[in-house]
Amino acid sequence: MGNQAISMLLQQIAACQNDRPWGMPGRFYTDPDWFAHECDTVLRHGWHALGRADEIPEPGDYFCATILNEPLIAVRGEDGEVRVLSNVCRHRGMPLAEGRGKVKRFLCSYHAWAYGLDGVLLRAARMQNADFDARTCRLAGFEVRLWNGMIYTSVADDPPPFEAPELDALLAPYEPGNFHLVHVAEEEWKCNWKSLVENFMEGYHLSVVHPETLHGYTPTGMAKKGPSGAGFTTYLANYPDSAETRGQGAPGLSEAERRRSTLFARFPTQVASQAATLLVTLSIFPRAADRIWVKWSMAAYGDELDEDTIAQRIALWEDVNREDREKLEKMQTALGSKHAIGGPLAGEDYEGTVRDFLNWLAVEDRTAVKLTDGAR
Numbered sequence: 001m002g003n004q005a006i007s008m009l010l011q012q013i014a015a016c017q018n019d020r021p022w023g024m025p026g027r028f029y030t031d032p033d034w035f036a037h038e039c040d041t042v043l044r045h046g047w048h049a050l051g052r053a054d055e056i057p058e059p060g061d062y063f064c065a066t067i068l069n070e071p072l073i074a075v076r077g078e079d080g081e082v083r084v085l086s087n088v089c090r091h092r093g094m095p096l097a098e099g100r101g102k103v104k105r106f107l108c109s110y111h112a113w114a115y116g117l118d119g120v121l122l123r124a125a126r127m128q129n130a131d132f133d134a135r136t137c138r139l140a141g142f143e144v145r146l147w148n149g150m151i152y153t154s155v156a157d158d159p160p161p162f163e164a165p166e167l168d169a170l171l172a173p174y175e176p177g178n179f180h181l182v183h184v185a186e187e188e189w190k191c192n193w194k195s196l197v198e199n200f201m202e203g204y205h206l207s208v209v210h211p212e213t214l215h216g217y218t219p220t221g222m223a224k225k226g227p228s229g230a231g232f233t234t235y236l237a238n239y240p241d242s243a244e245t246r247g248q249g250a251p252g253l254s255e256a257e258r259r260r261s262t263l264f265a266r267f268p269t270q271v272a273s274q275a276a277t278l279l280v281t282l283s284i285f286p287r288a289a290d291r292i293w294v295k296w297s298m299a300a301y302g303d304e305l306d307e308d309t310i311a312q313r314i315a316l317w318e319d320v321n322r323e324d325r326e327k328l329e330k331m332q333t334a335l336g337s338k339h340a341i342g343g344p345l346a347g348e349d350y351e352g353t354v355r356d357f358l359n360w361l362a363v364e365d366r367t368a369v370k371l372t373d374g375a376r
Contacts, residue, residue, distance in 0.1 A: 002033070003031075003033055003034055003037050006027060006028060006031065006034050007365055009024065009025070009028075010024065010028070010358065010361060010362045010365055011362050011365075011366065013342075013358060013362070014358060014359045014362035014363075020344070021344070021345040021351070021352075021354075021355045022342060022343070022344055022345060023342045023343055023344070023345050023354065023358075024342050024358065025340055025341045025342040026334075026335035026336060026337060026340030026341075026342075027340075028194070028342075029192035029194060029195055029289070029332070029335045030192065030289055030290065030332070030335050030336050031289060032288070032289045034289070035192075035286070035288065035289035038286075039068050039286070040368075041364065041365065041368035042268055042361060042364040042365065042368070043067075043068060043193075043268055043269070043286060044068060044155055044156055045154075045156050045159075045160060045364065045368070046154065046156075046160070046267065046268040046269070047145065047152045047153070047154045047159065047160070047162055047266070048067050048152065048153060048154065048155075048268075048269050048270070048283070048285075049150050049151070049152055049266065049269070049270040049281065049283045050063075050065045050072070050074050050084065050150075050151045050152065050153055050283065051063060051065070051074065051150070051151055051184065051283065051295060051297065052149050052150055052151070052181050052184070052281075052297050052299065053082055053146055053149055053150065053151050054149065054180055054181045054299075055074075055100070055181060055184060055297075056074060056075060056076040056082065057076065058076060058102070059076050059077060059078045059079075059080065059117065060075070060076065060078075060102045060103050060104055060117060061075070061076045061100075061101075061102050062074060062075040062076070062097060062100060062101060062102070062103065063099070063100035064087055064097055064098060064099060064100065065285065065295075066285060066293075067153070067155050067285065068155060068286070070086070070155045071086070071087035071088060071095055072084055072085070072086065072087055072142065072153065073085045073086075073087045073096065073097050073106070074151055074153075075117055076117075077117045077118050078116075078117055078118075079118075082144055082146060082151055083117070083118065083119070083141060083144060084141065084142040084143075084144050084151070084153040085115075085119045085139045085140070085141055085142075086119075086139050086140035086141070086142075088139075088140075089108040089110065089111075089113055090113070090121065090137040090138070090139065091108065091110070091111055091113050091124070091137075092110060092111065094108050094109065094110040094111075096108055096115065096139075103117075104117075105117065105122060106139075111124075111125065112125050113125070115138070115139055119138045119139035119140070119141055120138050121134045121135075121137040121138055121139075124137070142154065142155060143159050145162045147162070148171065148176035148177065148279075149176055149177060149179055149279075149299060150270075150281065160231075161230075164229060164230070164231060164232050164266070166227050166229040166232075167227070167229065167232045167234070167264060167266070170226065170227055170234060170262065170264070171262065171264070171274055173250060173252050173253050173254070173257055174249060174250055174253065174257070174262070174274050174275075174276065174279075174301075175249075175250040175252075175301070176274065176279060178250065178301060178302055179279050179299035179300060179301050180299055180300060180302075181297060181298075181299050182298050182299060182300045182310050182314070183297060183298040183310075183314045184295065184296070184297040184298075185295070185296055185297075185318075186293065186294065186295045186296075187293075187294055187325075188287075188291065188292070188293055188294070189291070189292050189293075189294050189325050189328065189329065190290060190291055190329045190332060191290065191291075191292065191325070191328035191329050191331070191332040192289060192290060192292070192332060192335075193268075193269060193284050193286040193292045194357070194361075195328050195331065195332065196271070196282070196284055196292065196294070196324070196328060197265055197267075197268070197269070197271055197284065197357055198353075198354045198357060199324055199327070199328055200263065200265070200271040200282065200324070201233060201235065201263060201265050201271060201353040201354065201357065202223075202235070202346075202350060202351045202353055202354055203218070203220050203223025203235055203237055203349070203350055204220060204223075204346050204350035204351050205220070205327075206218055206219065206220045206223065206237070207219050207220040207221070208220070209323050209324065209327055210320060210323055213316055213319050213320050213323065214320060216240075216242075216243060217237075217239050217240075217243045217246075217261075218237035218238070218239065218261060219240060220350070222237070222238040222239070222240060223235055223236070223237055223238070223349050223350060224236045224238060224349050225348045225349050225352040225353065226262065226263075226264075228353070228356045231266060231267050231360065232264060232265060232266050232267065233264070233265050233267075233352075233353045233356035233357060233360075234262060234263060234264040234265075234353070235263050235349070235352070235353050236260050236261075236262055236263075237260060237261040237262075237263055237273075238259065238260045239259045239260060239261075243259075245258070245259075246258070246259075246275055246276055246277060246278070247275075247276050247277030247278075247301070247304050247305065248276060248277070248304065249275075249276030249277050249301050249304070250276070250301065253276055257276070258276045260275075261273045261274065261275045262274045262275070265353070265357065267357065267360050267361075269283065269284040269285070269286070270282070270283055270284070271284070276301065277300060277301045277304050277305055278298060278299070278300060278301070278305075278313055279298070279299045279300075279301075280296065280297070280298050280299075280317055281296065281297050281299075282294055282295070282296045282321075283295045283296070290332050294321075296317070296321065298310075298313065298314060298317060
């Protein structure tokens, strides 16, 4: 099954009747050629969540990330602005930074070219070349959006619209701007990027995969589909009456909002769980058809939670992520079977979000095909 056949099947599945949703076959998640197609289209065109803005609270604070094959630096400038710069020296292409840290300037470890926090070339030692002009050798910069405490960027030449007012309205009562970082971690998962989006965004697996960690708080039977729109989907993981409270959170929250986790995806690569006192976000960085880098963070509301409670919540989410990772890595192997032909999806409350994601991917792919045809 080549890319054209996969593309056609995606369009057919997106056109399924609402009461007959269907999933994609294994090749959609395992084929290297299709992954390369996604890298050139939906992934390159989209907005990606790099991490939280409070990871870099002071001028000179930075962390590194890679989107597709673009090494990036997210840095807080001297003017307090967050910037996303290319992590590639303009001289010979050496990376300028690794991991995270704090600097006054970025100094290339190869030939000592130095750049300011705004990407301007400050010094190029012993550079004698009639064509050299420091003004043309600044680091490339990328578009930045700050939303609910997160840093987003796109490697596209012409990024798509970022706004999602329906999602803003759903999350606003939680006051996401009043959350602060309490934990961040990164790890490799050996699965397809779409598999993690779909897994995180459906409640059908909760009671089966997470019987000890999540079933008591967010059982499958209480999952309800939430609003969806251009570039996002949501579902509500409601808590049973027997579950303990998860905290008060913002004063304007309704009782229903306090007694649920509101899960959302901003396509293509961010998934998150917003609760009254905790916001957990997973940023997905696709590396290959069967490999992703996952950066997940936890933020807490105000000072309501003490250190012991936060430590318990971090340990819980470490277990939840491990349970999901183990399942998805096993599934990735099985998706290579000729018998992985796709199957029916469950109803709206359980896997309606998966249908939203596939429909969005179909629209993006259809747009990419039109753009390609128009360029010929």
